[in-house]
Amino acid sequence: MAQSQRPSSLFRNLSAKIAAIPMILTALVIFVGCTVWTVVYSFTKSRMLPKEDFVGLMQYERLWATKRWLVSVENIAIYGICSLILSLVIGFVLAALLDQKIRFENTFRTIFLYPYALSFIVTGLVWQWILNPTFGIQKVVRGWGFEDFTFDWLANTDYVIYAVLIAGLWQGTGLVMALMLAGLRGIDEDIWKASRVDGIPSWKTYLFIVIPMMRPVFVTTLVIIAAGIVKVYDLILAQTSGGPGIASEVPAKYVYDYMFRAGNLGQGFAASTMMLVTVLIILIPWVILEYGGKKNAS
Amino acid sequence: MKFKHTLAAAAVALTVGTANAADIEVTHWWTSGGEAAAVKVFADSFNAMGGDTWVDGAIAGSGGVARPVIVSRILGGDPMGATQLNHGRQAEELVEAGLMLDLTELAEKEGWRDIVRPSSLLDSCTLDGKIYCVPVNIHSWQWMWTNPGAFEAAGTEAPANWNDFVAAAPKLQEAGIVPLAIGGQPWQINGAFGVLAVALGGTDLWKAVNVDKNAEAAGGAEMAKVWEAFGAARELATGSAVEQWNEATNLVLTGKAGAQIMGDWAQGEFSVAGKSAGTDYDCLPGLGLETVLSTGGDAFYFPVNDDAEVTAAQMKMASMMLSKSVQVDFNLAKGSLPVRGDVDLSAANDCMKKGLAILENPDNILPDGTQVLSPDTVQQIDDLLAEFWATASMSAADAQARYADLIGDAD
Numbered sequence: 198m199a200q201s202q203r204p205s206s207l208f209r210n211l212s213a214k215i216a217a218i219p220m221i222l223t224a225l226v227i228f229v230g231c232t233v234w235t236v237v238y239s240f241t242k243s244r245m246l247p248k249e250d251f252v253g254l255m256q257y258e259r260l261w262a263t264k265r266w267l268v269s270v271e272n273i274a275i276y277g278i279c280s281l282i283l284s285l286v287i288g289f290v291l292a293a294l295l296d297q298k299i300r301f302e303n304t305f306r307t308i309f310l311y312p313y314a315l316s317f318i319v320t321g322l323v324w325q326w327i328l329n330p331t332f333g334i335q336k337v338v339r340g341w342g343f344e345d346f347t348f349d350w351l352a353n354t355d356y357v358i359y360a361v362l363i364a365g366l367w368q369g370t371g372l373v374m375a376l377m378l379a380g381l382r383g384i385d386e387d388i389w390k391a392s393r394v395d396g397i398p399s400w401k402t403y404l405f406i407v408i409p410m411m412r413p414v415f416v417t418t419l420v421i422i423a424a425g426i427v428k429v430y431d432l433i434l435a436q437t438s439g440g441p442g443i444a445s446e447v448p449a450k451y452v453y454d455y456m457f458r459a460g461n462l463g464q465g466f467a468a469s470t471m472m473l474v475t476v477l478i479i480l481i482p483w484v485i486l487e488y489g490g491k492k493n494a495s
Numbered sequence: 496m497k498f499k500h501t502l503a504a505a506a507v508a509l510t511v512g513t514a515n516a517a518d519i520e521v522t523h524w525w526t527s528g529g530e531a532a533a534v535k536v537f538a539d540s541f542n543a544m545g546g547d548t549w550v551d552g553a554i555a556g557s558g559g560v561a562r563p564v565i566v567s568r569i570l571g572g573d574p575m576g577a578t579q580l581n582h583g584r585q586a587e588e589l590v591e592a593g594l595m596l597d598l599t600e601l602a603e604k605e606g607w608r609d610i611v612r613p614s615s616l617l618d619s620c621t622l623d624g625k626i627y628c629v630p631v632n633i634h635s636w637q638w639m640w641t642n643p644g645a646f647e648a649a650g651t652e653a654p655a656n657w658n659d660f661v662a663a664a665p666k667l668q669e670a671g672i673v674p675l676a677i678g679g680q681p682w683q684i685n686g687a688f689g690v691l692a693v694a695l696g697g698t699d700l701w702k703a704v705n706v707d708k709n710a711e712a713a714g715g716a717e718m719a720k721v722w723e724a725f726g727a728a729r730e731l732a733t734g735s736a737v738e739q740w741n742e743a744t745n746l747v748l749t750g751k752a753g754a755q756i757m758g759d760w761a762q763g764e765f766s767v768a769g770k771s772a773g774t775d776y777d778c779l780p781g782l783g784l785e786t787v788l789s790t791g792g793d794a795f796y797f798p799v800n801d802d803a804e805v806t807a808a809q810m811k812m813a814s815m816m817l818s819k820s821v822q823v824d825f826n827l828a829k830g831s832l833p834v835r836g837d838v839d840l841s842a843a844n845d846c847m848k849k850g851l852a853i854l855e856n857p858d859n860i861l862p863d864g865t866q867v868l869s870p871d872t873v874q875q876i877d878d879l880l881a882e883f884w885a886t887a888s889m890s891a892a893d894a895q896a897r898y899a900d901l902i903g904d905a906d
Contacts, residue, residue, distance in 0.1 A: 244871070245566065245588040264897075265878045331736060352736060354885055438738075440679055442885025443878055457563035459874035460588070 232473065239466035247462055256467035266468065269446040272358045276447070277426040279362050280369070284422055285415075287366065288373025293403060295374070296381045306378070310371040317368065321435025324364035325351065351437065354444035361436055361445055368432075369425060373418055380414030381407065416487070427476060448472050517808040519576030521795075522552040522568075524561035525829075529763045533829035540821050547808040550576075559682075569594055574798030576805060577812055582619040582628050582794035583866035589796075595627045596797040601810050602626045607817065612836040613790055613860040620794060628794040629813045631822075632831035635788040635850065636686050636863070637693060639779040640761050641754040642747045645672050649753075656783025657694060657724075660754060664731050667753045675731040676743040676752035681877035683740050684884045687756040688725055689864050693789070694782035696721045698861060706867050710903030714895060722891040722898075729884055747776070756782075762846055763830045771844075778846040780853060788853050791863025792831065872905040 239257075242250040260266050291309060295302055312320065327333045330349040338346040350360035384407055392402040408415075430449040433439060439446040448468060456465030519541075525534050531553075538549040552575055554561035562585065565578050569589060580586050589595055602608070602617075611617045611630060620628040639660075643653035646663060649670035654660035664674040677683055693701045696717055703712040712718060735752055737743050744764040746752035755761065765776050772778065781787050795816060797809040815821055822833040827842055832850055840851065853859045865873065879901065883894045 244869075246570070246592055263875075263878075264882065438680070440738075440881065440885065442882040444885060454874060455871075457566075458559055459871045460566075460585070460869070461871040461874075464871070 235466050236470050236473075239463060239470045241463050243462040243466070245460040245462065252463075256463045257471075260464065260467050260471065265443045265446055266448070266451055268443050269448045269451050272445060273426070273429070273447050275358050276362055276365070276429065277423075279359075280365050280426055281419075281422055283362075283366055284370050284373050285418065287370050288418070289377050289408075291370070291374040292377035292381055295378055306375070309374050312368045313371045315368065317429075317431040318435045320364050320368045321432045321437075324360070324367070325436045328360050328363075352441055354441055357437055357441065357445045361433060364436055365425075365429070365432055369422065373422065376414055376418050376421075377411070380411040383414075384410060423479075427472065516546040516548065517576070517802065517804045518548045518550050519805065519808050519812060520550040520552045521577045521579075521812075522554055522561070522565050522575045523579035524554050524556065524558055525579070526553055526555050527763075529767070529828060529830055533825050536821060536825045536828055537816065540815055540818075540824075541812055544811060544815065547811065549812075569798050574800060576800070576809060577795050577797050579793050580628070580796055581791060581863075581865050582616070582630060583791075583863065584869050585865065586628070586796055587622070587869075589798075590622050590627045594799055596799050596806065596809055597625050598627060598629070598797070598810070598813055599625045601813055605814060605817070610817070610835045610837065612834065613854065613857060615860065615862050615866070616790060616792065616794075616834055619862070619866045628796045629816050630792055630794045630834045631816050632826050632829055633788075633790045633792045633834060633854070634758055634760060634831050634863075635780075635790060636758045637690055637781050637785075637788050637861075638759055638761070638846075639690070639754055639756050639782050640744070640747055640765070641777045641779065642750055642752070642775075643777055644775070645747075645750040645753045648672070648750065653777060654754075654779075654783070656779065657691075658784075660782075661724075661727060661731070664753070672750070673732070673734040673746065673752040674754065675728055676735040676737070676746040676755045677728075677732045678740045678743045679736075679738045679885075680740070681881040683743070683757070684880045685864075685873070685877050686758065687728065688721075688880055689789070690756050690782060691724050691728065692718075692721045693787060693861065694784045695724050697785065698787055701861065704902055705864060706862070708902050708905045710899045713902040714899030718899075719892070719895060722895045725883075726891040729887070759832075759846075759850065760830060762844075766830070766844070772846045778849065780849055786853050787859045787861050788850060789861040789863045790854075791865055792834070869906060872901065875901050 238247050240251050240253060241248055242252045242255070295305060299305070315323075328348070328351045330336070330347075330352055333348075335346060335348045338348070350356040388406060388410075389402070392399075392406060397406075428449060429447055430453070433445055433447050433450060437445040439450055449472070452465045452469045452472070455461045455468065521537075523534060525531060534551070534553070538551060541547070541549045554564055558581065562580070565575075565580070566589065568575060569578075574594070586595065607617060607626065608614070613633075616630040616633070617626065620626050620630060639657070641653060641660075645667065646653045649663070649666045649672055651663040651666045652659070654663055660674070667674045677687055689701075692704070700712060700717050700721075703709045704718065735743060735746060737746065740757055740761065741764050743752070743755050744757065744761045747755045748765060748768055748770065762772075762778070765772070770776050795813070797813060800806055800809070816825075817835070819835070819838050822835055823838050823840065826833045827840075830847075832847065832854065833840065836854075840847070843851065868876075876898070879894065879897055883889050883891075
């Protein structure tokens with residue numbers, strides 16, 4: 198259905214393009230401009246105020262020699278990988294279970310989605326109390342007579358990041374489930390009928406037919422989860438404040454602490470540039486894979 | 496009726512406010528009971544002078560939360576009339592950038608050099624011979640608060656110094672009492688470390704490390720003793736799983752813990768609980784080993800403003816904060832010591848008097864960590880000490896080596 202006579206493509210939908218100019222400018226100035234500014238100043242010795250006092254890679258050398266930054270990177274990797282996999286798996290399983298035309302589906306959906314309505318601050322505080330060894334689960338179970346029961350992940354430097362992960366999953370899985378459920382509902386009923394006629398077990402249908410058909414839903418979900426992982430900050434702040442010690446620090450908190458509390462802009466800029474680089478390393482190949490071949494396909 | 500009155504009063508206040516006087520917004524982070532009462536002393540005295548009005552801009556949260564807000568407002572071209580900061584290096588760059596009002600003229604007229612004690616407080620306000628802030632109180636970190644009752648309950652004597660305390664600690668532990676209460680926040684751990692360094696290493700060593708930034712001294716054998724003691728303190732504090740400093744103070748207060756190393760503001764908690772110094776609780780300045788006090792504290796800065804009326808009001812406020820009667824009322828409410836020695840403090844309690852007696856001799860006075868180290872260095876040391884404190888497997892020697900590197904790189 199191609200148009201028979203195309204005017205110059207520049208003037209097509211002219212009003213729409215004019216309307217988009219403010220947005221384009223905002224994107225260029227705020228996002229691109231400020232990003233470039235940050236990267237440039239990460240090579241300076243700026244303290245509380247930005248100064249054009251270039252020192253080469255000094256800030257980066259210091260950054261990668263800092264234990265707290267290394268711990269932060271390790272934590273975000275653990276949190277990121279686990280939360281990506283687990284929230285996709287749990288979210289999909291919950292959605293598939295809800296999709297079995299069960300009774301009280303609305304009730305369950307509400308219960309699962311409800312945590313998402315809470316902010317990370319509230320989530321963090323709630324789980325801080327639940328996991329607190331002196332007041333929370335440990336105390337309750339010991340009260341039942343299991344005197345040796347220990348569940349002190351919040352006070353344990355090795356496990357504290359998993360305690361944060363639990364809270365993050367509790368908060369975020371509901372949304373993943375809702376997205377997946379919407380995807381499942383979008384699958385044509387006839388496909389299920391056909392697979393039943395062919396005698397394919399339903400788990401196989403899910404795995405080899407339904408999931409590949411839900412690819413767009415998975416991509417959307419992935420982007421939402423990934424964005425949540427990179428910016429995780431408030432959850433940590435509310436639940437552990439980075440402690441015990443520096444065991445649950447994350448990069449975003451490092452950036453904030455050094456820019457504003459320590460008054461060392463250069464160091465904060467260097468750390469945020471590293472965060473940007475990491476995101477780009479993951480994003481660029483994916484964008485090329487996802488959209489690069491599209492022109493030929495459609 | 497009442498509403499109408501209020502409305503009328505508000506209208507009058509508004510017209511007066513815009514006609515011939517300035518509203519001075521004052522930002523600070525004093526929000527706890529005693530602190531708020533202390534701020535009220537300032538506000539009332541300022542309003543009573545007539546003309547200008549004190550507009551309270553309290554920012555909830557501690558300095559760590561409030562300071563970024565204050566700094567970004569000044570940098571963003573929306574300066575308040577006056578703001579609290581800890582003097583020293585936190586505002587250094589703001590002063591260098593010409594964003595703070597120069598108070599030198601007023602200071603010379605009123606002779607601040609002669610009345611402010613110790614003079615190091617005014618030095619921290621001074622850059623290139625000009626004075627940019629008003630010190631209002633002296634807070635010192637160098638205290639250990641003990642509960643004699645807890646030691647009695649464990650069948651041992653109340654300690655007179657840190658060594659006694661360490662010797663008595665096993666008995667406390669046997670009795671189920673945590674010897675040392677420290678909240679898990681890095682600034683508390685850093686503070687306790689500073690106190691130990693002064694008390695066990697001596698003032699000369701402390702100055703070599705913190706003032707002269709001598710990395711050799713920081714990595715040397717003398718400092719190693721301090722690190723050993725700090726490692727021992729880590730053992731003594733196991734079991735006190737609290738975060739906030741006042742929760743830790745509460746452990747001491749209720750006899751669940753033997754002692755806490757904390758600044759003199761902890762005393763506010765004891766007095767709010769109705770305890771009296773000397774009997775219910777005891778205080779050991781310099782851990783009972785060194786009679787010194789570090790003299791940090793709060794200061795007020797006045798951001799530069801285009802409005803001449805505001806500038807005049809800022810000068811008036813600066814002068815008011817250092818006046819005799821305001822100094823006494825304010826510091827009694829705050830639990831801190833006044834910055835001038837020529838005022839009457841007969842209402843002070845035993846521990847405050849101990850502190851005042853130490854301040855009599857200028858040799859006993861140390862600058863505070865925030866006065867000599869940049870916030871960047873403080874943050875790095877905070878990180879290191881927090882890691883050490885939470886990681887039982889980290890040895891004192893390893894931590895000391897990293898500490899020496901940090902001091903060597905400090906500016």
